[in-house]
Amino acid sequence: QVQLVESGGGLVQAGGSLRLSCAVSGSVLSVNDMAWYRQAPGKARDLVARIDSGGRTNYADSVKGRFTISRDNAKNTVYLQMNSLKPEDTAVFYCNADITLRMTASGRLIGSPYWGQGTQVTVSS
Numbered sequence: 001q002v003q004l005v006e007s008g009g010g011l012v013q014a015g016g017s018l019r020l021s022c023a024v025s026g027s028v029l030s031v032n033d034m035a036w037y038r039q040a041p042g043k044a045r046d047l048v049a050r051i052d053s054g055g056r057t058n059y060a061d062s063v064k065g066r067f068t069i070s071r072d073n074a075k076n077t078v079y080l081q082m083n084s085l086k087p088e089d090t091a092v093f094y095c096n097a098d099i100t101l102r103m104t105a106s107g108r109l110i111g112s113p114y115w116g117q118g119t120q121v122t123v124s125s
Helices: none
Strands: 003-007 010-013 018-025 030-039 045-051 057-059 067-072 077-082 091-103 109-115 119-124
Touching: 003 091, 003 109, 018 030, 018 091, 018 119, 030 067, 030 077, 045 067, 045 077, 057 067, 077 091
Parallel strands: 010 119
Antiparallel strands: 003 018, 018 077, 030 045, 030 091, 045 057, 067 077, 091 109, 091 119
């Protein structure tokens, strides 16, 4: 069974840093795009950053220059380094991965997006 296991959330003061990790466990054929989303209380879940299997990245405007997404393909793990944190960054952060599970006999790829369980990030002023 494929799971995404997140770690690294917590409480930090404004201006501080945190590093989130998300590891894919289970048998997979490939891990394609990986991303971090966040959801603040009463708000929608929004994309924070995305990285493809080749390392190309894109970021939400609100985190550009402060957050860095990276990945270790050998470990099927994605990271989010968060610097200069602000109180408005407070949210539950979710890892997302587009995973190819297997190939059928006819060559069709079978896969699905997966979500982590979420990790709380709280930034105090």
